[in-house]
Amino acid sequence: MLRLYRLKKRTGKFFLGPLDLFVAEGEYFVLLGPSGAGKTLLLEILAGFKQPDGGEILLDGRRIDNLPIQKRGIGYLCQGNTLFPHLTVRENISYGLRFRPFSKIQTDERVEQMARETGILHLLERKTEGLSGGERQRVALARMLVLEPACLLLDEPLTGLDAILKQDILGLLLELHSKGRTFIHVTHDPLEARAVASRIAIIEEGSITQEGPPHEFLIRPETEFAARFAGIRNFFHVEAAAAGNEISGERVSMRLIGRKDMPRLSVPASMIDGEGSMFMVIDQDMVKVHEWSRGISPKHNCLEGTVKAISPSYGAEAALIVDVGFEICASVTERNTFRKGSRVLICWPDEALTLYKGKNCN
Amino acid sequence: MKHPDLLSLIFTGLGGLALLFLLAPLAGLVLQSSVPELVETIKDAEAAGSIILSVWTAMGATLVFGICAVPLAWILARKEFPGKKAISAIIDLPLMIPHSAAGIALLTVLSRHSILGRAAHEAGFSFIGSPAGIMAAMAFVSLPFLINSARTGFEAVDVRLEMTAMNLGASSMKAFFTITLPLAWRAVIAGIVLMFGRGMSEFGAVIIIAYHPMTAPVLIYERFGAYGLKYARPAAILFIGVCLVVFVILRIVAERNR
Numbered sequence: 001m002l003r004l005y006r007l008k009k010r011t012g013k014f015f016l017g018p019l020d021l022f023v024a025e026g027e028y029f030v031l032l033g034p035s036g037a038g039k040t041l042l043l044e045i046l047a048g049f050k051q052p053d054g055g056e057i058l059l060d061g062r063r064i065d066n067l068p069i070q071k072r073g074i075g076y077l078c079q080g081n082t083l084f085p086h087l088t089v090r091e092n093i094s095y096g097l098r099f100r101p102f103s104k105i106q107t108d109e110r111v112e113q114m115a116r117e118t119g120i121l122h123l124l125e126r127k128t129e130g131l132s133g134g135e136r137q138r139v140a141l142a143r144m145l146v147l148e149p150a151c152l153l154l155d156e157p158l159t160g161l162d163a164i165l166k167q168d169i170l171g172l173l174l175e176l177h178s179k180g181r182t183f184i185h186v187t188h189d190p191l192e193a194r195a196v197a198s199r200i201a202i203i204e205e206g207s208i209t210q211e212g213p214p215h216e217f218l219i220r221p222e223t224e225f226a227a228r229f230a231g232i233r234n235f236f237h238v239e240a241a242a243a244g245n246e247i248s249g250e251r252v253s254m255r256l257i258g259r260k261d262m263p264r265l266s267v268p269a270s271m272i273d274g275e276g277s278m279f280m281v282i283d284q285d286m287v288k289v290h291e292w293s294r295g296i297s298p299k300h301n302c303l304e305g306t307v308k309a310i311s312p313s314y315g316a317e318a319a320l321i322v323d324v325g326f327e328i329c330a331s332v333t334e335r336n337t338f339r340k341g342s343r344v345l346i347c348w349p350d351e352a353l354t355l356y357k358g359k360n361c362n
Numbered sequence: 363m364k365h366p367d368l369l370s371l372i373f374t375g376l377g378g379l380a381l382l383f384l385l386a387p388l389a390g391l392v393l394q395s396s397v398p399e400l401v402e403t404i405k406d407a408e409a410a411g412s413i414i415l416s417v418w419t420a421m422g423a424t425l426v427f428g429i430c431a432v433p434l435a436w437i438l439a440r441k442e443f444p445g446k447k448a449i450s451a452i453i454d455l456p457l458m459i460p461h462s463a464a465g466i467a468l469l470t471v472l473s474r475h476s477i478l479g480r481a482a483h484e485a486g487f488s489f490i491g492s493p494a495g496i497m498a499a500m501a502f503v504s505l506p507f508l509i510n511s512a513r514t515g516f517e518a519v520d521v522r523l524e525m526t527a528m529n530l531g532a533s534s535m536k537a538f539f540t541i542t543l544p545l546a547w548r549a550v551i552a553g554i555v556l557m558f559g560r561g562m563s564e565f566g567a568v569i570i571i572a573y574h575p576m577t578a579p580v581l582i583y584e585r586f587g588a589y590g591l592k593y594a595r596p597a598a599i600l601f602i603g604v605c606l607v608v609f610v611i612l613r614i615v616a617e618r619n620r
Contacts, residue, residue, distance in 0.1 A: 049525055069528045076529045078522040086544050095540075096530030147530065 001025040001182060002046075002151055007055030007065075009045055016041050016206040018055060023151070023184060023199075028177050030193040031186045032229060033203035039186040040079065042203070043153045046184075047076035059150055070099070075149030079156045081136055083128040089115075089139050090124040096147045114146040118172065134165035138172065145176065154185040158192055170195050190229040194218070202226045210359070222279060222358035233319065233329035234282035237361075238265065240272065254280065262325045263303050271355045276362045278355045286352035287330035289320055292343040302347040303328070307338050322346050388602070395595050403596035412581040412597075413604050415493065419577065420562035423497040423504070424554055431508045431557075432550060436538070438509070439516035453510070456503045464503055465570025472498060472571065495571040500561030507556035515549020516542060551616035559609060578604075 001024050008017035016038040023029045033039050044050045046057060048069035057065040064072045083092050090111055097107045115121045118138045128136065137157060144152055157173070158166045174196055177183050187193055193200050194214050201211035202225065210222045221227035227235030238254040241264055252272055253264040265280070272278070292304060305324035312318060318335040322328050322344060330346055338344065366374075403409050438450065456464055472489035473479045482489055489495035519542050527537035543550070565579035573580060578601040586594035 047525075047529055049528075070531050070533065074529075076525070078526055080520075080522065082520070082522050082526045084523060084527075084541055084545075095527070095532075099531035099536070143530065 001027070001060060002184070003056075003058040005056040005058070007042075007045065007052050007057065009041060009050065009052045011041065014038065014041075014206060016045075017052075019208060021201065021208065021211075023182065025182055026180050027182055028174075028196055028198045029182075029184045030197035030200045031184065031203055032188070032190060032193045032200055033186075034188055034225070037203045038206040039188075039203055040155055043076060043155050043184070043186055046072075046153060047074055048072050049076075073150040075144035075147060075152040077140055077144055077152065077154045077157060079159055081133075081140075083131075083136055083139055083143075085128055087128070088124070089120065089126050089128060089131075092128060092139055093124075093143045093146055095143060100147070110146050111142075114142045117176070118142040118145075132165070133161045134168050137161070137169050141172070141176065145181070151182045151184060154183060156187055157185065158187070158189070166192070190231070193229075202229065219281075219354065220279070220356050220358065221281070222360055227281070232281055232284075233321075233327075234284055234287070236265070236280045236282075236326075237277060238280045238355075239277040254278075256326060259326060266301060267353055267355060268350055271350075271353065273355065273357055276357075278361055279358050281354040282328065282348055283352040283354070284319065284329045285331045287328065287346055287348045289322070289330045289332055289338065290345045290347070291337075292345050301349065302345055304343070304345055307340055307342045307344055310335065310338065310340060320344075391595060391599055391602070395599055399596045400599060403600050406597075408576070409578075409581060409597045409600065412576045412578045413601055415496070415575055416562050416578040416601070417604065417608065419493050419496045420500055420558050422493070423501040423561050424508070424558045426497065427501040427505055428508055428554060428557065431505055431553075432512050435509045435512035435550075435553075436516050436542070439513045440521065453506050455506075457506050461503055461564065461566025462570060465499055465567035468499055468502055468567060468571060489571065491572045491574055493572075493575065496568055496575075496577060499567035499571040500564045501557075503564050503567050504557040504560035507560055508550075508553035511553030511556060512546065512550045515546035515553070518549070519545045548616070551612075555609060555612045555616070558612070559605065562605060562608075 002022070004019050004021040006018040006020060008015070008019070010016070014036075019042070031039055031042070041050065045052050045065075048064075048067065052065060055065070056063055059073060064074070084095065087095065093111045093114060094107050097110060102110065111124070112121065115124055118141055120135060120138045120142060123131065123135060123139070128139065131139065141157075154173070158169055161169060170192070173183065173185070177196075183196075185193075185196060197214050199211065200214050200217050201208045202217070202223065203209070204223065204225050210217060210226045212220075217226065218230045221230045221232055221235055224235060227233075237257045239257055241253045241255045250269055251266050252269050253266055255264055256262050257277055267280070303324040305322040305328070307320055308323040308327065309321040310318050311321060317333045318331075320330045320332055320338055322330060324346065328346060332338065438446065438453075459467075469490075470476060471478050472482075472495060474483050474488065474490070479489060487494070489498060523541050523545070524534075524537045527541045528534060532540060563579060564577075565583065568577055569580050569583070576584065578597070582594050582597050582601065585597055
């Protein structure tokens with residue numbers, strides 16, 4: 001369907017790519033990344049508003065990067081309100097049909113069918129001025145989809161909508177997608193990405209750092225950023241400490257890559273997958289926090305530290321950020337037991353650990 | 363009833379003074395003239411001719427130069443290129459320099475000693491002392507009003523609307539005529555009205571290029587110099603009246619077209 005090959009672009013000091021990407025027909029592909037990662041720039045290049053410095057864009061095997069905007073067959077829903085304010089809803093939706101060989105009757109039929117599909121049939125004769133954010137987005141979607149683009153690019157389509165409207169539009173997007181359409185949706189919101197994506201790619205500083213189905217990406221993040229977006233706070237890039245540091249034949253001591261003089265983390269040897277570095281996740285819900293007292297002697301999977309911050313958490317009462325040399329996060333059910341600066345002991349069972357190899361591991 | 367706050371009171375007082383300053387001379391002009399004087403001026407072929415000349419040359423200047431000024435305004439609003447700031451400054455220049463100096467500057471390109479003037483002369487035509495010269499003088503000092511107003515109007519149209527139109531299949535030309543121009547129309551019309559009004563009332567540059575045929579501002583000046591205030595006043599009232607009527611008509615047309 002849509003294939004990018006070594007696509008690159010430089011604007012000022014920002015470099016996008018080189019990107020290689022494939023989006024299959026009928027896929028709901030989400031490009032997830034923070035502001036300034038190059039998401040909008042990439043969409044503008046795909047739609048033809050900006051020329052890449054190099055690389056190729058192929059749509060259904062046909063090269064389109066040298067085609068004018070109007071001939072690419074790619075719909076692009078820009079961020080924000082892009083309805084034409086001097087036209088009615090009907091005129092907005094039929095705008096693109098003016099440039100195609102349709103009679104007045106055919107145009108009206110298509111507009112009405114699309115309006116029905118997007119739930120805005122009752123708004124057709126209205127001016128766009130008084131429409132709500134959700135209605136506007138429905139009209140904008142109808143205006144694009146009435147042209148049956150091979151692929152629709154959605155740039156932060158839920159920006160500025162309240163929670164309920166977001167749900168409505170996400171529902172509509174999924175429904176429209178279920179009819180076999182191909183969507184590429186750009187967002188900075190991981191919840192939004194998870195809600196709709198059949199595949200997610202994470203874009204950071206102009207490069208795609210990880211891509212895969214949402215479930216894989218949620219349990220196996222490969223960058224700090226991806227982990228943050230997956231809601232994982234305890235993400236580490238580790239390697240086995242130098243030989244001779246094995247605690248016993250059954251456990252291996254791991255150290256954080258790029259961080260010297262940090263406490264080691266002990267893991268069962270059975271979790272180690274060959275040589276080289278690995279990613280490690282410690283499930284914060286399984287990390288136990290104990291008030292520190294002299295009597296306790298730390299065992300493996302236990303570290304001493306001080307509470308650095310107490311932050312709100314979705315799943316639990318609160319999340320404690322504990323400084324043990326590096327930061328480990330633990331969910332706690334009682335917010336008031338611990339104070340900032342308290343000395344604590346944190347422990348976790350082996351079941352809280354996930355170790356895996358990733359693209360960036362050596 | 364809510365008491366007005368101090369700020370509103372002070373600003374209303376100061377604003378009222380500014381308004382009074384604008385209205386007082388106009389009121390004085392009207393009050394000191396009599397109806398028979400005005401009727402006589404209307405019947406005066408030279409006065410009426412000068413007003414008609416002012417109106418049509420200003421319209422011509424706005425139309426001819428506006429066709430180039432509006433595209434320039436769009437380029438300035440949409441494109442980034444080296445020297446853009448310098449060009450913006452040059453456009454504002456006629457607003458800063460004395461209009462008599464603007465007339466002298468124009469003379470250097472329109473007189474018979476210049477390339478353009480010589481070419482016109484060979485074609486049996488002269489800018490100096492002709493309606494074409496008057497139009498050039500009017501346009502020179504009034505173009506910035508149209509360019510700046512239209513530019514502000516184009517800048518106010520979200521560029522994403524143009525992008526969306528093109529993505530929906532419109533050529534850049536169609537996107538301009540179906541989206542950008544209709545949305546910036548008010549500002550363009552306001553610029554046209556300003557340019558037309560400023561051109562019609564131009565005196566300094568016009569008198570250098572063409573003392574004859576006489577436009578209304580030149581006629582008012584000449585009557586004042588030769589015969590005094592009493593003779594200049596009715597012509598001035600009449601011209602101001604015509605200006606007002608033309609403006610009102612243009613505004614109404616602009617509102618209807620919106």
